[in-house]
Amino acid sequence: MPDIKDSVGEGAKNQGHDVALLQAMLRVIKDAKNAPYLSVDYDGSYGGQTRAAIERFQIDQKLAQSPVAKAAAAKGPAAVPPVPAAAGGAQETLGLVAPGSATLQKLNAMLPATHQAMRSSPGSKTVYIAADAKDAATSKAAIASDAEYEPTFRAKLSNLVQQMYDTHKIVLWITPTGRRRTFAQQAAETQTNAGPGESNHNFGRAADIGFRRFQWVKGNGVIATDADWLNGLEAAKAGEATRWWNERDLLAAKEGLLPLNFERVHLQAFAQKGVSNQRSLAQLLNAVSASNMRWKAAYQADLQSQGKYWANVGTAKAIWAGNATVTKSDLAKARTAATGKQVKDADIAQAEVDAMRKTLKADFQAADDNWVKWTAVP
Numbered sequence: 517m518p519d520i521k522d523s524v525g526e527g528a529k530n531q532g533h534d535v536a537l538l539q540a541m542l543r544v545i546k547d548a549k550n551a552p553y554l555s556v557d558y559d560g561s562y563g564g565q566t567r568a569a570i571e572r573f574q575i576d577q578k579l580a581q582s583p584v585a586k587a588a589a590a591k592g593p594a595a596v597p598p599v600p601a602a603a604g605g606a607q608e609t610l611g612l613v614a615p616g617s618a619t620l621q622k623l624n625a626m627l628p629a630t631h632q633a634m635r636s637s638p639g640s641k642t643v644y645i646a647a648d649a650k651d652a653a654t655s656k657a658a659i660a661s662d663a664e665y666e667p668t669f670r671a672k673l674s675n676l677v678q679q680m681y682d683t684h685k686i687v688l689w690i691t692p693t694g695r696r697r698t699f700a701q702q703a704a705e706t707q708t709n710a711g712p713g714e715s716n717h718n719f720g721r722a723a724d725i726g727f728r729r730f731q732w733v734k735g736n737g738v739i740a741t742d743a744d745w746l747n748g749l750e751a752a753k754a755g756e757a758t759r760w761w762n763e764r765d766l767l768a769a770k771e772g773l774l775p776l777n778f779e780r781v782h783l784q785a786f787a788q789k790g791v792s793n794q795r796s797l798a799q800l801l802n803a804v805s806a807s808n809m810r811w812k813a814a815y816q817a818d819l820q821s822q823g824k825y826w827a828n829v830g831t832a833k834a835i836w837a838g839n840a841t842v843t844k845s846d847l848a849k850a851r852t853a854a855t856g857k858q859v860k861d862a863d864i865a866q867a868e869v870d871a872m873r874k875t876l877k878a879d880f881q882a883a884d885d886n887w888v889k890w891t892a893v894p
């Protein structure tokens with residue numbers, strides 16, 4: 517049941533989130549003529565229109581007397597019949613609504629079913645609908661059972677979902693493209709410059725975790741539903757959308773989950789600052805290579821020369837596509853360096869170049885298969 521935390525009305529504390537919630541109630545509850553008690557959009561700022569709406573509601577619902585009726589009653593008991601006491605016997609102060617008061621109880625009783633889970637949050641003037649606990653549990657379970665996340669990271673994400681629900685009754689979930697991406701999936705990505713093995717998403721330590729069916733109440737009382745990025749709220753009130761992302765980040769920080777500046781929906785297991793994704797990939801390639809290949813970042817490989825010759829072999833995208841920039845000359849030099857015997861370019865067959873490209877790609881495949889062994893390298 518929606519409740520305010522402090523009083524709203526003349527001379528009351530009138531905190532923005534309380535005012536917004538009360539206004540939203542008065543915006544959706546209709547009088548005998550089917551007109552909303554608050555005829556203007558709610559905005560979380562207390563003023564004359566809010567006061568008038570509160571008073572009109574209280575008088576209509578016989579929770580308080582109008583000043584005219586009160587004055588008439590004072591003149592003589594015969595002039596005006598006394599106002600019956602509200603439920604619980606409380607006679608409310610006209611124009612003032614206290615937490616848990618008879619006025620608030622009556623407002624709640626008159627709310628349409630769609631709006632009965634309305635709530636607001638300190639620091640925000642946006643009213644929203646509390647999500648279902650079962651949706652939070654479903655999201656949590658999906659993360660907890662996702663073997664494509666590194667186990668420690670998975671536990672932190674799952675805790676974050678619980679914390680967000682416990683604190684705000686809001687459900688976070690992993691976006692449809694927010695899980696681990698295989699190298700093949702990364703290669704197909706068009707929205708990023710990161711090649712296969714160069715995104716934190718390739719190693720189960722990054723997630724795009726947005727909002728699941730965030731239902732917020734527009735100024736006119738109509739419920740809007742956003743997903744993932746809060747695009748609707750962003751368009752209507754950018755500051756409020758930012759605020760909810762910040763709330764998520766605040767709880768995420770407590771779990772040791774860190775955001776990225778350029779991708780709001782993203783959280784990861786470590787701070788990006790100072791981390792080289794390319795050197796991290798090179799280290800993983802060295803750890804998992806099944807071909808006795810040595811690797812250096814962005815990208816050099818020793819072409820199985822025991823580190824005696826290094827060739828530039830191209831970008832992650834090129835290597836993954838089987839188009840590493842290896843030449844007959846590279847192979848000849850690598851063999852010369854490894855054996856101490858002169859090998860000429862003409863001694864190398866094209867099939868050997870093709871085979872080396874396949875071997876380089878196979879190391880990338882080994883890195884993909886062994887993603888859990890990845891560690892961040894400066």
Ligand SMILES: [Zn+2]
Pocket residue numbers: 717722723724779781782783
């Ligand atoms: Zn991401």
